[in-house]
Amino acid sequence: MTKQTEDRIPVIVGVGEFSDHPKELTQGLEPLDLMMEALKRAEQDAGGQLLKDIDSLDIVNFLSWRYTAPEKQLSEKLGIAPKHAYYGPVGGESPIRYIHEAAQRIARGESQVAAITGAESQGTATKAERAKVELPWTPFAHDAPEPLRGSNYQKPMAVKLGVNKPVTVYPFYEAASAAHWGQTPREAHRESGELWSRYAGVAATNPEAWNKTAFTPDEITTPTADNRLIAWPYTKLMVANPMVNQSSAILVASLAKARAAGVPEDRMVHIVGGASAEEPRDYLDRDQYVESHAQNAVLKAVMALVGGSGKAFDAIELYSCFPCVPKMARRTLGLGADVMPTVAGGLTFFGAPLNDYMAHAACAMVRKIRAGTKTGLLYAQGGFVTKHHALVVSKEMPAEPIAQSVNVQAEADRARGPVPNYVTEASGIGTVESFTVIYGRGGEIEHGVVIIRTAANERALARVPANDAGTLAMLMDQDKTPVGAKGKVSTAGDGVLEWKVG
Structure with missing residues (x-):
C-alpha cells in the first residue's frame, strides 16, 4: 500500500x-x-x-x-x-x-x-x-460562442435527412445491437420497456425527480397520443426529457x-x-x-x-x-x-x-x-x-x-475494425447496416433512413420515402430484423440516395 x-x-x-x-x-x-x-x-x-x-x-x-x-x-x-x-x-x-x-x-x-x-x-x-414572456434574468449573452453539439460534427447528408440529432442517431445502435444479439425487434423492445420501467420505479421514489410516475413497460413502449413515436423504435417515454x-x-x-x-x-x-x-x-x-x-x-x-x-x-x-x-x-x-x-x-x-x-x-x-x-x-x-x-x-x-x-x-x-469508405453516390444493391424511421409531431411518418453497405462494402445514407409503405413495413416488422436485408439503391431528383426492399 x-x-x-x-x-x-x-x-x-x-x-x-x-x-x-x-x-x-x-x-x-x-x-x-x-x-x-x-x-x-x-x-x-x-x-x-x-x-x-x-x-x-x-x-x-x-x-x-x-x-x-x-x-x-x-x-x-x-x-x-x-x-x-x-x-x-x-x-x-x-x-x-x-x-x-x-x-x-x-x-x-x-x-x-x-x-x-x-x-x-x-x-x-x-x-x-x-x-413571448421576457424573463428577468441576466441578459442572454448573444456574443458568447454557441456551444458545439454532436450535430456540429455530422456529414451534410446526415443533416439533410435529419439523422444528426441524438433521438435519430441512437436508433441506429438500437437496431444493429439487437440484431447482433440475436433478438427480434419485439424482444429488443420488450427488454427496453422492462429496463426503462426500472428507471421509472426509482424516479418515483426519488424526491428530487421531475416525474414520479412508476410507468409499466407497456406504458413506456406503446405509442399513444401522449407517448408518440419520435424515431423508430423510440417513443417519447424512451428518450431524455x-x-x-x-x-x-x-x-x-x-x-x-x-x-x-x-x-x-x-x-x-x-x-x-x-x-x-x-x-x-x-x-x-x-x-x-x-x-x-x-x-x-x-x-x-x-x-x-x-x-x-x-x-x-x-x-x-x-x-x-x-x-x-x-x-x-x-x-x-x-x-x-x-x-x-x-x-x-x-x-x-x-x-x-x-x-x-x-x-x-x-x-x-x-x-x-x-x-x-x-x-x-x-x-x-x-x-x-x-x-x-x-x-x-x-x-x-x-x-x-x-x-x-x-x-x-x-x-x-x-x-476498432476497418471503417468503410463513406459515399454519397451509389447504385445497384444495398444491404441494411442499420435504420430508423422518423415521425412528425402529429404521429405521421416523415421518412425512413437506412445506413447501407454497397456491393463494394462502402457506407451510405439512404432515404425511404413516406409513400413507400412496403419498405417501411418491412423495416418495422416486429418479428424479423431488417438488418442484413438487401434492396435496390437509386438516386432521387433531389440527389438523395433512396433504398427500396426487393
Whole structure:
C-alpha cells in the first residue's frame, strides 16, 4: 500500500440538488441562481463551512441560457477566486469527468476544496419563449460562442435527412445491437420497456425527480397520443426529457480539509478511480453500430478496479439517454437483464437537465453509499455514443492513491475494425447496416433512413420515402430484423440516395 497523506486523499463531502417549479413564469430561476441554491444545499449537507474555501470550480455546460464567462460570474456570487475555474464544453459525461479531475487535483496537492455544479432552466425558458414572456434574468449573452453539439460534427447528408440529432442517431445502435444479439425487434423492445420501467420505479421514489410516475413497460413502449413515436423504435417515454429546471452541486475536499471543517466521517465518500475514452465524433466514421469500443474499454477498466467483475458493484448508474446505451453497458459488465441500472431514476423520468444529469446521479450515489452501499459505479456518456467516462466510488478508502492517467483510448482503438469508405453516390444493391424511421409531431411518418453497405462494402445514407409503405413495413416488422436485408439503391431528383426492399 502506498502511503497517502490526508491532504492528498479526495473525498466527496457534500451534495445538493434543487428543482424549480415556479407558479409564475417570471418567478422561475435562471441557471446561475439554481447553481447557487444547489451549492448552499451541498454545503449544508456536508455539515461544514466549505464554500468560502473553494479553490477549484467546474461548471457543467448549460444550453437553456447563455452567459459570458459563467465561471467568473458564479465565483463573484460566491465571493471566491478559485485557482481553477472552468466552464466546459457540451457532454453528458462531463459531470463525472469533473468530479474525477477534481479528485486528481487534490491528489496532486493542487486543491483542497473543489465544487462541481450545473443547472438548466429549459422548462421555464421554453415556456417563456412560447408565451413571448421576457424573463428577468441576466441578459442572454448573444456574443458568447454557441456551444458545439454532436450535430456540429455530422456529414451534410446526415443533416439533410435529419439523422444528426441524438433521438435519430441512437436508433441506429438500437437496431444493429439487437440484431447482433440475436433478438427480434419485439424482444429488443420488450427488454427496453422492462429496463426503462426500472428507471421509472426509482424516479418515483426519488424526491428530487421531475416525474414520479412508476410507468409499466407497456406504458413506456406503446405509442399513444401522449407517448408518440419520435424515431423508430423510440417513443417519447424512451428518450431524455430536457424540459426541466434542475440544479446540482458536489463538493470534493481533501480528507484533511474535511476533518478540519468538521465534516462528520459518515458523510464522506471516497473516490477510487475511473477511466475515459471516445469514439470518432462523426458516427458515420465508425466501424460498426453493434457496440462501442470506447464504452467497452472504459467499463473493463473500472471493473479491473474492483477485481474484474461487474457484479462487484453494489450499485450502478448506467447512462440512460436512450435504451441502447445501458443495454450495451450491462452486457459488457456481465450483468443480467434483471439489472437495477440506476440510483437516481434516469434521464426520462428523473429528468434530463441536458449535460448535468450524471451530477444528480452522483448525488444519489453518495446518499446510497452513506446509507450502507459499499461500492458504486457511475457510468456517463456524451454525444452520440461518443464520449465515455466512468467513476468508482466507495465507502472505504482505496489502498492506492487515485491514478492520474485514466485514458484508455489505446485499448478502444485496438478493438476498432476497418471503417468503410463513406459515399454519397451509389447504385445497384444495398444491404441494411442499420435504420430508423422518423415521425412528425402529429404521429405521421416523415421518412425512413437506412445506413447501407454497397456491393463494394462502402457506407451510405439512404432515404425511404413516406409513400413507400412496403419498405417501411418491412423495416418495422416486429418479428424479423431488417438488418442484413438487401434492396435496390437509386438516386432521387433531389440527389438523395433512396433504398427500396426487393
